Amino acid sequence: xxxxxxxxxxxxxxxxxxxxxxxxxxxxxxxxxxxxxxxxxxxxxxxxxxxxxxxxxxxxxxxxxxxxxxxxxxxxxxxxxxxxxxxxxxxxxxxxxxxxxxxxxxxxxxxxxxxxxxxxxxxxxxxxxxxxxxxxxxxxxxxxxxxxxxxxxxxxxxxxxxxxxxxxxxxxxxxxxxxxxxxxxxxxxxxxxxxxxxxxxxxxxxxxxxxxxxxxxxxxxxxxxxxxxxxxxxxxxxxxxxxxxxxxxx
Amino acid sequence: xxxxxxxxxxxxxxxxxxxxxxxxxxxxxxxxxxxxxxxxxxxxxxxxxxxxxxxxxxxxxxxxxxxxxxxxxxxxxxxxxxxxxxxxxxxxxxxxxxxxxxxxxxxxxxxxxxxxxxxxxxxxxxxxxxxxxxxxxxxxxxxxxxxxxxxxxxxxxxxxxxxxxxxxxxxxxxxxxxxxxxxxxxxxxxxxxxxxxxxxxxxxxxxxxxxxxxxxxxxxxxxxxxxxxxxxxxxxxxxxxxxxxxxxxxxxxxxxxxxxxxxxxxxxxxxxxxxxxxxxxxxxxxxxxxxxxxxxxxxxxxxxxxxxxxxxxxxxxxxxxxxxxxxxxxxxxxxxxxxxxxxxxxxxxxxxxxxxxxxxxxxxxxxxxxxxxxxxxxxxxxxxxxxxxxx
Numbered sequence: 120x121x122x123x124x125x126x127x128x129x130x131x132x133x134x135x136x137x138x139x140x141x142x143x144x145x146x147x148x149x150x151x152x153x154x155x156x157x158x159x160x161x162x163x164x165x166x167x168x169x170x171x172x173x174x175x176x177x178x179x180x181x182x183x184x185x186x187x188x189x190x191x192x193x194x195x196x197x198x199x200x201x202x203x204x205x206x207x208x209x210x211x212x213x214x215x216x217x218x219x220x221x222x223x224x225x226x227x228x229x230x231x232x233x234x235x236x237x238x239x240x241x242x243x244x245x246x247x248x249x250x251x252x253x254x255x256x257x258x259x260x261x262x263x264x265x266x267x268x269x270x271x272x273x274x275x276x277x278x279x280x281x282x283x284x285x286x287x288x289x290x291x292x293x294x295x296x297x298x299x300x301x302x303x304x305x306x307x308x309x310x311x312x313x314x315x316x317x318x319x320x321x322x323x324x325x326x327x328x329x330x331x332x333x334x335x336x337x338x339x340x341x342x343x344x345x346x347x348x349x350x351x352x353x354x355x356x357x358x359x360x361x362x363x364x365x366x367x368x369x
Numbered sequence: 370x371x372x373x374x375x376x377x378x379x380x381x382x383x384x385x386x387x388x389x390x391x392x393x394x395x396x397x398x399x400x401x402x403x404x405x406x407x408x409x410x411x412x413x414x415x416x417x418x419x420x421x422x423x424x425x426x427x428x429x430x431x432x433x434x435x436x437x438x439x440x441x442x443x444x445x446x447x448x449x450x451x452x453x454x455x456x457x458x459x460x461x462x463x464x465x466x467x468x469x470x471x472x473x474x475x476x477x478x479x480x481x482x483x484x485x486x487x488x489x490x491x492x493x494x495x496x497x498x499x500x501x502x503x504x505x506x507x508x509x510x511x512x513x514x515x516x517x518x519x520x521x522x523x524x525x526x527x528x529x530x531x532x533x534x535x536x537x538x539x540x541x542x543x544x545x546x547x548x549x550x551x552x553x554x555x556x557x558x559x560x561x562x563x564x565x566x567x568x569x570x571x572x573x574x575x576x577x578x579x580x581x582x583x584x585x586x587x588x589x590x591x592x593x594x595x596x597x598x599x600x601x602x603x604x605x606x607x608x609x610x611x612x613x614x615x616x617x618x619x620x621x622x623x624x625x626x627x628x629x630x631x632x633x634x635x636x637x638x639x640x641x642x643x644x645x646x647x648x649x650x651x652x653x654x655x656x657x658x659x660x661x662x663x664x665x666x667x668x669x670x671x672x673x674x675x676x677x678x679x680x681x682x683x684x685x686x687x688x689x690x691x692x693x694x695x696x697x698x699x700x701x702x703x704x705x706x707x708x709x710x711x712x713x714x715x716x717x718x719x720x721x722x723x724x725x726x727x728x729x730x731x732x733x734x735x736x737x738x739x740x741x742x743x744x745x746x747x748x749x750x751x752x753x754x755x756x757x758x759x760x
Contacts, residue, residue, distance in 0.1 A: 163603060164474070183613075187493060193463040194466050196473035197467035206622070
């Protein structure tokens with residue numbers, strides 16, 4: 120029988136532990152497919168973060184270093200400075216990257232560090248049980264915003280891609296979603312582009328992926344997909360914010 | 370007749386054991402002292418920077434803070450000359466995590482800071498202790514708590530020796546007391562970090578960082594680092610490597626913590642360094658480390674000129690602490706004076722080390738201005754004349 124669909128070599132032969140309807144598995148798979156496509160598996164080093172994405176090393180068939188909460192871009196900087204010819208990427212959630220790790224992500228981007236960051240934005244702290252994240256939508260009920268997030272006191276949901284795109288050091292910044300097959304294809308294309316940027320020494324590349332967290336949103340997986348379409352995408356538009364074509368040189 | 374044998378004959382067996390151990394300890398760092406040909410007059414901070422390059426360290430990440438800035442300033446100029454990387458990070462936290470990443474990739478990596486910055490780095494140090502990642506962390510400490518001041522202080526002793534960050538771990542802590550030792554112990558620190566796969570800390574202060582002395586150097590040597598077959602290099606031709614500190618499984622967490630503990634026990638057994646001086650006929654032992662020991666050495670010479678029999682035990686490793694040496698010496702030298710530039714931290718380790726009948730007196734003060742040799746001399750004289758003992 121002809122095999123038409125197979126596990127990427129960059130993923131281990133294990134099942135994902137993620138909750139039903141969670142998009143981490145899809146995003147893991149896309150990253151693995153891209154690593155396979157670029158044939159860089161044996162020279163790629165992943166940096167996991169704190170939150171649901173910490174288990175990167177359980178699923179990816181590559182070398183992985185765990186980073187403290189929010190520090191993945193700094194850890195990746197250390198790795199990349201030692202091995203300039205290796206492919207180094209971080210995989211971070213919004214609690215990690217957009218809250219405790221804002222300093223590290225901004226300065227790593229601003230240095231134009233030649234790494235790739237995959238930013239999973241599900242508008243909530245997932246692993247700790249659904250607390251408010253900086254990306255939580257106005258009115259969204261979480262365990263720490265029981266009456267819904269209010270801009271008075273809690274501020275507005277932070278748009279990381281838009282912010283980072285203003286920095287000269289960034290070579291590629293895009294926001295994608297994986298809520299429909301068409302969007303999955305676009306996400307794959309953006310993540311491939313981000314890794315290609317690194318392969319071509321173009322500097323810092325960043326892809327934000329809007330992701331569902333049905334468990335903490337207290338929704339069915341179907342309703343979570345609908346929320347991404349109706350609520351998240353209008354506020355967090357899907358687009359390529361920045362794409363350099365010529366590398367910065369002295 | 371060797372001094373220890375002479376004492377063994379006089380029945381001062383415990384003292385002999387301690388002296389022998391003390392001599393062995395000193396040999397561990399005297400590799401460069403024999404070599405006078407390449408002496409250079411340099412600052413303590415600069416000695417650390419030169420030693421880092423000589424030790425084969427090529428990756429340095431830090432954030433500016435007084436009184437250690439000579440170290441990054443020197444390395445920003447000289448690391449690129451040897452193909453190394455100097456990176457001024459956006460924060461102390463980022464700097465230690467860059468060290469974590471470079472170390473995970475198998476490189477000799479280093480950061481330096483001072484008290485407030487070291488507090489911020491503790492998260493990363495704790496992760497590195499659990500990850501079993503080697504690195505050298507330099508604390509040219511200043512007064513605290515809080516922003517404190519930039520004068521020399523030994524107030525970071527507890528933080529350095531008792532772990533410092535969260536969790537059940539230790540770092541090896543080396544306490545130089547001369548510019549020569551700033552150089553020697555930096556090289557030694559990298560070797561120990563690689564040998565035991567853990568962070569090693571140099572605990573000095575602004576007196577040691579800013580003073581100038583002639584230093585003998587080994588010159589740039591090929592790294593003696595052991596082969597790091599655990600490092601992250603990309604998994605070409607092997608199974609993937611993972612460096613992590615998360616152990617959600619209870620049994621695995623317990624197993625991991627025991628593994629770390631056994632490593633620390635081994636270090637306690639094998640790596641203690643201390644200087645034991647003039648204890649052969651001493652009635653009083655003065656125990657001090659780092660800059661306090663340097664000042665106290667003058668006090669001891671003044672006391673000896675006055676005919677007071679006072680010797681010194683100077684811990685060079687603060688973890689592992691020379692508990693055994695102190696216990697042995699205190700078996701027949703009962704008057705012990707602990708001097709620190711703080712309100713009393715190392716004295717707690719001395720108290721749990723001394724034998725039953727020894728009496729420990731503490732003299733120290735929070736600094737801003739350094740201790741003076743005369744005031745320590747006053748304490749030695751007071752102790753000599755004392756019939757009973759202080760505790």
